[in-house]
Amino acid sequence: MRKAYIFLIPLTLFVVLSVFLYKGLYGDPRQLDSTVLNKPAPDFSLPDLMQPDLTYDPQIFKGQVTLMNVWGVWCVTCAVELPYLTELSQQGVRIIGLYYDQDTDPDFGIKSIPTIQKEVTAKLAQLGNPYEFNIFDVKRDYSLDLGVTGAPETFLIDKQGIIRMHHIGDINTRVWRNKIAPLYNELMAQ
Amino acid sequence: MKTLTTLICLLVLITSPVLALEEAYEFDDPSKQTLFIELTQELRCPQCQNQNIADSDAMIAHDLRRKVYELINQGKSRDEIVAFMKSRYGDFVSYKPPVTPLTIWLWLLPVIFVIAAAIFVFNQRKKQSNEFDEDVLAQADSLLEKEK
Numbered sequence: 001m002r003k004a005y006i007f008l009i010p011l012t013l014f015v016v017l018s019v020f021l022y023k024g025l026y027g028d029p030r031q032l033d034s035t036v037l038n039k040p041a042p043d044f045s046l047p048d049l050m051q052p053d054l055t056y057d058p059q060i061f062k063g064q065v066t067l068m069n070v071w072g073v074w075c076v077t078c079a080v081e082l083p084y085l086t087e088l089s090q091q092g093v094r095i096i097g098l099y100y101d102q103d104t105d106p107d108f109g110i111k112s113i114p115t116i117q118k119e120v121t122a123k124l125a126q127l128g129n130p131y132e133f134n135i136f137d138v139k140r141d142y143s144l145d146l147g148v149t150g151a152p153e154t155f156l157i158d159k160q161g162i163i164r165m166h167h168i169g170d171i172n173t174r175v176w177r178n179k180i181a182p183l184y185n186e187l188m189a190q
Numbered sequence: 191m192k193t194l195t196t197l198i199c200l201l202v203l204i205t206s207p208v209l210a211l212e213e214a215y216e217f218d219d220p221s222k223q224t225l226f227i228e229l230t231q232e233l234r235c236p237q238c239q240n241q242n243i244a245d246s247d248a249m250i251a252h253d254l255r256r257k258v259y260e261l262i263n264q265g266k267s268r269d270e271i272v273a274f275m276k277s278r279y280g281d282f283v284s285y286k287p288p289v290t291p292l293t294i295w296l297w298l299l300p301v302i303f304v305i306a307a308a309i310f311v312f313n314q315r316k317k318q319s320n321e322f323d324e325d326v327l328a329q330a331d332s333l334l335e336k337e338k
Binding site: 034 | 236237247248252253254276277278279280286
């Protein structure tokens with residue numbers, strides 16, 4: 001009896017440790033819990049990328065279900081998902097862009113806006129343009145408020161302007177069908 | 191030769207990574223400078239997850255450093271800045287884990303283990319010395335008698 005007890009302790013420890021480490025093998029450390037979920041989109045006032053005189057604020061989310069896609073022409077994965085996003089927008093999904101540029105780094109001087117506009121126009125002409133419009137996150141402050149770690153990332157925002165999903169990585173058929181579409185359809189029905 | 195070695199060792203010690211990363215961030219107040227260095231070492235880069243933001247060259251790390259600089263210059267305290275980052279990137283962003291019902295075990299488990307081990311060893315000792323006393327001592331005595 002006593003002997004069994006002594007063998008059982010290391011065995012239990014071993015099993016617990018194995019399960020813990022096994023889970024670690026398949027976990028994606030980049031999928032962090034987003035802190036903005038189920039909260040209204042943080043406040044902002046930022047210009048349109050193509051017409052800098054226009055400014056946007058969170059009112060743009062009111063009344064419509066929106067996918068807000070964080071992207072940039074320098075981001076390879078963003079280029080991969082652009083054709084699929086364009087397909088989605090043709091099916092009637094409202095997609096707006098949150099654009100930020102690496103080279104407008106306040107630490108290293110600022111790339112001129114016409115240059116960025118030219119690059120964006122060329123990229124969208126080549127791969128498709130899913131965006132109703134692009135918000136220009138000039139100093140990347142808004143990305144920081146949203147907890148963005150890189151690009152591409154996508155936020156699903158409901159008709160009340162509340163963030164319902166934060167997806168890190170690209171959107172493709174699989175991700176859309178399995179992860180985003182169910183919630184999207186639910187929000188559309190509200 | 192010995193002085194040369196000492197000198198090289200000293201030089202290596204002085205060139206710490208902190209001094210290498212000053213970038214364009216200058217403070218009027220040395221205490222703010224210290225706070226900046228402490229915070230950029232304690233905050234973790236959300237993209238290159240095994241580096242702090244002082245160490246990482248990812249764009250997000252640049253942005254977070256700039257934000258820390260701005261917040262310090264606005265007169266924000268250490269706790270306020272950490273809270274600011276946590277509200278955006280979660281507890282993950284700080285290398286110092288918060289004490290929650292889940293993480294408390296990080297501190298409790300080692301203590302429990304040491305206490306349990308101590309009790310186990312103590313009990314074993316007690317049992318051994320008890321068994322030892324009577325029989326074995328008598329046996330040893332009789333052996334000694336025979337030798338005489």
